[in-house]
Amino acid sequence: MAGLPGLARVDHIGFTVPDLEAASRFLVDVIGCEYMYSLGPFEHDDDWMRDRLNVHPRAVMQQLHFFRCGGQAIFEVFQYAAPESATTQPANSDVGGHHVALYVDDLDLAVTYLRERGVTVLGEPVSSTVPSEGQRWVYFLAPWGMQFELVSYPNGKAFDRQRPT
DSSP: OOSSTTOOOOOOEEEEOSOHHHHHHIIIIIIOOEEEEEEOOBOOSSSHHHHHHOSOTTOEEEEEEEEEETTTEEEEEEEEEOTTOOOSOOOTTSTTOOOEEEEOSOHHHHHHHHHHTTOEEEEEEEEOOTTSTTOEEEEEEOTTSOEEEEEEOTTOOHHHHHSOO
16 A cells, blocks of 8 residues: 555645634635634744744744535634734745635536625636546635635546546
């Protein structure tokens, strides 16, 4: 067996936001996530934060909220106060660039829904080609600038249909 022993699935996705309450409203009221619980604050007078979380040793994780999204994805959303924190979102082309992709059954309906709520949708949906033929996708921005993606492939993708059974 190659790879990480016992790997079963992705457990959660964590990200930091500038305003946890505003992010919570967006995730619950617009995206439709379910708020689960909160933890924090956490701070240490030693190097615990640097050694375990790779943040400034005097960083304070003010609070974090957990959300369930779509019945399975778990978002762990942090708000920090820390010296020397970057305040701009990385682009996908930057080291550390990222996005969170959410599957929807009807991409056009979901895009209309987001636009009606004032969410910035980046362009029009794109139809993928081989090997992802059958998939459509589009990016959108959270109010704090983080990139999300909507993806839909209700009839599967080409690479799924081409795999031997």
